[in-house]
Amino acid sequence: MKRTVSVALILMLMFGVMLSAAGCANNAQTPAPAPETAPRTMTDSAGRTVTLPAKVNKVYCTTPAAATMLYILAPETLLGWNYQLAPHAKNFIPAPYNELPNLGAWHMTKTTNVEELLKYDFELVLLSVPTDPAIADDIATQTGKPVFVINYPVTESGQYFEVLGEILGKEQRANELADYCNEVIKEIGDKAATIPQDELVTVYYAEGNNGLMTDPKGSIISQALDYVNGQNVADIPEKGGGGMTPITLEQLLKWDPEVIVTWSTFNEKPGFLVEQILANGDWKEIQAVKNKRVYEAPADKPFSFFGRLPAANQIIGFKWAGQLLYPDVYQYDIRQEIKEFYKLFYQLDLTDSQLDDVLDYGDERHLQ
Known part of the structure; x- marks a missing residue:
């Protein structure tokens, strides 16, 4: 009798263990549903407290610089561009991002059609400039979307x-x-501080159809020259809100820069201004022209090294400008530096042929 009871008890215990194990297995296979993430609040660069959706899938950027920052970080969230991409830019931006619509900009000059914009699904507006809270609030009212202001200079791109x-x-x-x-x-800052005053290189930043427009010393457009300790000869007041301050040939001849850096505007033929300056007899007495030290800052492949679009795309421009003006101080293998930058920032593995295309008039090859 005792043996019968013992066997029955053992069988009951074994059955209980099996049920318990089965229950655990079912629990493991069917996890509890994750709680929904709630909207959150963050304070933007304008000091506004902004309520953000739990998940941001698409963002409309009001400026090209903001769109560039977003594209670098998370291209899949970019709703569209603010301008028509140049054909050579599209070669360095893969599909589908090189086919995104031109939605216009909403800053100094508003080109965005709000009615057309609202035909797209997006959760957030990213505003870089201006930082006026009233403007951000107005855009929020017109779009019905939260507007978040992020404003940092290029040198603080990390915080952005x-x-x-x-x-x-x-x-x-x-x-x-x-x-x-x-x-x-x-x-770059540490290296710039080591350059003696009597060894500083003078440089002119040439823009416009004839090269007689510039962005003076201290401008956010030409800041790479300042930061690497290049001496921008155009130490004059900046005119106009969009830059490109006009100068005279007489001023330039007097300044007599050792190096000239040019910038081609969107959709212009790369190198046109370099070729024009080197062939212009009126410029022949300038040191930079005599010594053939005239270069073009790499531009629009997919974004400029410096100049327009003052965003993190200019970080590689600091290295490029440094080794151009002071190769003994900034001892970079600039081709390798560019490859590494493009891999990290644009997720592109540049071929040597593509790298030649990026540099183009930005090194000595065009002078050979």
Whole structure:
């Protein structure tokens, strides 16, 4: 009798263990549903407290610079561009991003059609400039979307990425980009401080159809020259809100720069201004022309190294400008530096042929 009871008890215990194990297995296979993420609030660069949706899938950027920052960090979230991409820019922006619509800009000159914009699905408007809270609030009213202002200079691109990464939930990639930016800015600043005053190189930044427009010393457009300790000869007041201050040939002849850096505007033939300056007899007595030290800052492949679009795309421009003016101080293998930058920032593995295309008139090859 005792043996019978013992066997029965053992069988009951075994059955209970089996039921318990089955229950655990079912629980493991059917996890509890994750709680929905609630909207959150963040304070923007205008001091506004903005309520953000739990998930941001698409963003409309009001300026080309903001769109560039977003494209670098998370291209899949970019709703569209603010201008028509140049054909050579499209060669360095893969589909579908090179086919995104031109939605216009909403800053100094408004080209955005709000009615057309609202035909697209997006959750957020990203505004870089201006930082006036009233303007941000007005855009929010017109679009019915939250507007978040992020405003940092190029030298603080790391902070821009960190804030944008938090908004989009892309903190890991944002931190990688921020680390690169911060390291380069510190490195360039440290090297610039070592250059003796009597060894500073004078440089002129040429713009416009005839090269007699410029962005003076201290401008955000020509800031790469300043930061690497190049001496911008155009130490004059900046005219107009959009830059490109006119000068005279007489002024330029008096300044007599050692180096000339040019910038081709959107959709212009790369190198046209370099070729024009070198062939212009009126410029022949300038040191830079005599010594054939006239270059074009790489532009629109897909974004400029410096000049227009003052965003993190200019970080590589600091290295380029440094090694151009002071090769003994900024001892970079600039071709390798560009390849590494394009891999991290644009997720592109440049071939040597593509790299030649990027540099184009930005090195000595056009002078040979």
